[in-house]
Amino acid sequence: MSIFGKLFKKEQIRTRFAPSPTGVLHIGSARTTLFNFLFAKKFGGKFILRIEDTDLERSSPEFEKDIVEGLQWLGLVWDEGPGVGGPHGPYRQSERLDTYAGYLEKLLDSGDAFYCFHSKEFLEKEYQEQLAKKKNPAHICEFRKFLRQDAEKRLQKEPAIIRLKVLAGVDICFSDLIRGEICFNSNTLGGDFSLAKASRPGEFLPLYNFAVVVDDLLMKITHVIRGEDHISNTPKQILISRVLDFSLPQYAHLPLILGPDKSKLSKRHGAVSVGDYRDMGYLPEALVNFTSLLGWNPGTDKEIFSLEELAGEFDMAKVQKGGAVFNIDKLDWLNGHYLRQLEPAELARRAVPYLAKQNFINLGNYDSEYIKKVITLEQPRLKKLGEVGDRVGFFFKKPQYESELLVWRDMLFRDVMASFETSREALEAMPEENWTRENLEKVLLEKAKEAKKGDKGRLLWPLRAALSGLEASPGPFDILDILGKQESIARIDIAIKKLK
Template structure:
């Protein structure tokens, strides 16, 4: 375990409201949240919404709703406020304009009049000569006369930050010491020609003004870190920043075909997991394992245990593979840990429209309460509950021809006839009595219990797989269960 940071920890989660939240974004939020909570620090929730063409209010509301659903609470940000408000970049434009003007005045930045065509031509020439193809500093040291000449031509200009002509070295909390040579980090744009600030300016300026101590983010942003460190040094000189934060870059999350998981991949969408009925604790437990572990021989733990154990320096730099089956397994384990009353309540949305195929008045709360403890041991996600209990609330069981064909082999009519007779005489207050009835019927036909109960299960529930059969029969009741066996016999002899 790493030593506690000297200064109070302040981390930030700063998504852009563009589209639905995805699991990679959630993993970043989770690690920041866990790091802040572990060190009794502050999590700042900031919205990076300077891209008017892509940002949307709907996506912004989805971000807030997702964080609340996941239980990732924040200490400063939307709906809470804080000493560094506002926390939406679209409301902080005057701050960025002021900083950009100060950088220009102090010589840390300069106007660049190069056209896109000129930049492309020079880049192509650099590549052909085997040289770095980044910006070549063409406008770096323009005289006042040269600037005036460009402006007289009607050229617009962007603002570029002037990178130092020296290597930049920093210690990544995940990857160790990293050194980047100046030729690999050319001067870069911080303000568009229309005056709109770029991510390269607003992100580090906000981190500086909000006194962020640790920047924990995805590996895809590692290449921007040397540029931001140089900008921080300028902001410190200008009295805008108090210091440079520590950086930690989280490993890529890989999807199918060992490719980086994209927000366009279906399994990346957070909404998918909410709709399927993953528990927030189960999903977060799994996502925390994408680059980190609590112990070599342990995968299941609570959020409190995660907080107690988590530190960024324990994160592995190697890419992490998203395994949906393991994610489902971990979620199932968290479902098993619920109090049965909490489980029954959590299943609520999947027991009513639009998920439930039965009429609202057909739902029997007493039967649901009775079956819930058995269902809790079988489902992987909460949405599984609908198919597992529909036989209780439908007038007739579902018609699943694959299940029917699989179960009704040999002489199913003879078996069901015998089973019905024994079931009719059984004690329906005791599932063990119902089991013995089917067992005895199977023995009469030379079948073991597994083979004997399959036709009964399909006759009553419609499926070959489901909740414990004899408890299900008891809860459905003698009259309905026997009526369904009779209906199956009629179908077999039709």
């Protein structure tokens, strides 16, 4: 017997992302969400967010918040789900327990499910014995033959779990949109697998595969798009769908995301959470573009895609089966690209939280025009917003540096001192109203030409170093222009003091 997924051609496409709030939003989950989002948008369908929080011990509202905020930040907004509601809610599994109980009841009634009273110890012993005999471990539970009324009497005294009666030797096949036909034999599923466990006496909490099947049906999910680690859950979910007389969604299992060493991407490869990338100063546009290319490519050389473009061009047929390598250099490159595309005012707005985090500005009181001037200067070189403090912090706070930084090539301290006297005098003589980048350049270059061997660095390096406190920074004219006369001269005086 074969069971094939059916395509819902006439129905509206409905996809879902269904995270468990037992950890922060992982980059792989962001990719899964994105592909679900794009597939729904491409066909004018709906994208649903469902929170799978039946594991009460491991789920936490903090993780749910991280996931929800991460998705919002990426711009992957859901049409139905927590916060927005929808016709098939509630969208948190912990709020749907009565629904699951109803379907469990149905299966107990039909005899497709039953109460198993075997202890953990018994199951472990059985498992070890089967392994020792080199058999496929499978719990074919003898309680499947019990009459329901007898089992329910026993239930008053003994704990139980609810299992599905799995028929032996059945082929379960489905057509995966990415991998083609995939078949499992029911003998490899571990026997009568569990659907629900006791929570309190007489009350059962649905387990993962059961809740997923019920929710996907009731939420009218047409396409289940998820990571390939879920392939092994699929035959179980198909069997549950079958006994409940549910139609099957279409499945698409996405390739793994790999680190540079081609092993599954994990913490030892570096940051893996969306929040970490946000904190480092990657733009959501860059992260969306980057994750879209983890396992998908448009079949052309085009690499830059906005979310809107992706929704138009995304094609499940072009998703690869093999693992997708996470290449941080590519992410950096994309991020630099998007940073340079931003309007100065927008770039400044986005830089504000990063400057505030390093205490260069106060969130309650800052000069956005000033930030705009400063940030525009660094825009061509900026790779991540997280670097912004290190690069332009000196515009907000007097720099700390060693006096050696002020020395250009073979200059001695007394040469540097003389250089400062020249530049200070020239700047002091310039009236405030003439203090423009153009004038500053003209006057200082004139003076610089008079330096020994015509080496302009003898005037400009110490000046730039005194103003920025950095080995590398924008040029001295830009810095002088932005800092203004008073602050510039104050910084030269600090440098002179350091040399004494």
